[in-house]
Amino acid sequence: METSADLLPFPKPGFAQRAFSGLFDLLYPPHCFHCAQPLPDGPNKYLCDRCFKTVRILKGESCPRCAHPGKSPTGEDCQFCRTRTLRFDAAVAAVEFGDASRAIIHALKYHGNMPAARLLGGWLAAALNDHPMRDSNLIIPVPLHRSRLAHRGFNQALLIAGTLSATVNKPLHDGNLRRIRHTETQTRMSVAKREENVKGAFSLRKPVLVAGRSIILVDDVMTTGATMSECARILKAAGARSVLAVVAARA
Ligand SMILES: [Zn+2]
Ligand SMILES: [Zn+2]
Numbered sequence: 560m561e562t563s564a565d566l567l568p569f570p571k572p573g574f575a576q577r578a579f580s581g582l583f584d585l586l587y588p589p590h591c592f593h594c595a596q597p598l599p600d601g602p603n604k605y606l607c608d609r610c611f612k613t614v615r616i617l618k619g620e621s622c623p624r625c626a627h628p629g630k631s632p633t634g635e636d637c638q639f640c641r642t643r644t645l646r647f648d649a650a651v652a653a654v655e656f657g658d659a660s661r662a663i664i665h666a667l668k669y670h671g672n673m674p675a676a677r678l679l680g681g682w683l684a685a686a687l688n689d690h691p692m693r694d695s696n697l698i699i700p701v702p703l704h705r706s707r708l709a710h711r712g713f714n715q716a717l718l719i720a721g722t723l724s725a726t727v728n729k730p731l732h733d734g735n736l737r738r739i740r741h742t743e744t745q746t747r748m749s750v751a752k753r754e755e756n757v758k759g760a761f762s763l764r765k766p767v768l769v770a771g772r773s774i775i776l777v778d779d780v781m782t783t784g785a786t787m788s789e790c791a792r793i794l795k796a797a798g799a800r801s802v803l804a805v806v807a808a809r810a
Pocket of ligand 1: 592593594595596606607608609610611793
C-alpha cells in the first residue's frame with residue numbers, strides 16, 4: 560500500500576481485527592440488515608435469503624457511462640445521461656438503490672457499521688471484476704467536508720473504499736481530494752441545482768499525486784452523479800488520465 564506523510568493510508572484488516580469480528584459474531588449473532596430476523600450460519604451474514612433476493616445486482620444491466628439501471632447497457636439509449644456532461648469516463652454501481660440496499664447503506668452511514676462497509680466494498684470489487692477500466696491504479700473516496708466529518712465521525716465512502724482497496728490490492732489515497740466548501744443536502748434538488756451546489760466544492764492538496772493516474776473514485780450512493788462529476792473535473796484538471804466512478808448503489 561502506498562503511503563505518504565500527508566496522506567492517510569487505510570489499514571487492511573489484520574489478524575486481530577478478523578479475530579475480533581469472529582468474537583463479535585459469537586456474542587451478537589448476525590441479523591438481517593433489512594428485516595432484522597436472525598441469520599442462520601452460512602456465507603450470507605448480512606441479509607436473509609428473502610431480502611437478498613430483492614437486491615438488484617446491476618452487473619451488465621446498467622448504463623456504462625452513468626451506471627443508471629436499465630435493460631440495455633448502451634450509452635446512447637440512456638435517457639438519464641444523454642443530455643448531461645459527466646466528467647468521469649465511466650461509472651459502475653454494484654446494486655440498484657432499493658429497500659434492502661438502503662438498509663445496508665444506512666447501517667453504514669448512520670451507525671458506522673463495519674460489516675456493512677465490508678459487504679458493500681466486496682460488492683464493488685465483484686462489480687469491478689471484469690470492467691474494462693479495472694486496471695485503474697489509485698482509489699480515492701469522495702470526501703466529506705470537515706464539519707460533516709466531525710459530526711458523523713467517519714466518512715462512509717472511505718470505509719467502503721478501504722474494503723475495496725484491501726480486496727483488489729490497489730492503493731488508496733484519502734486526504735488529498737478535499738471538500739473545501741460545505742454543501743447543502745441535495746436530496747430535494749434538481750439536476751441543475753445539484754451541479755450548481757457542488758461547483759468549486761472540492762480541491763486537491765497535492766495535485767501532482769493524481770497526475771497521470773487512472774482513478775477509481777468511490778462513493779456510497781450516486782443519484783444524479785453531480786458530486787462525482789465535480790470531483791472528476793478536479794482530478795482531470797490536475798492531470799488524472801481517467802476517472803472511473805464506482806458506487807455501492809445507484810438510485
Ligand atoms: Zn431479511
Ligand atoms: Zn447513462
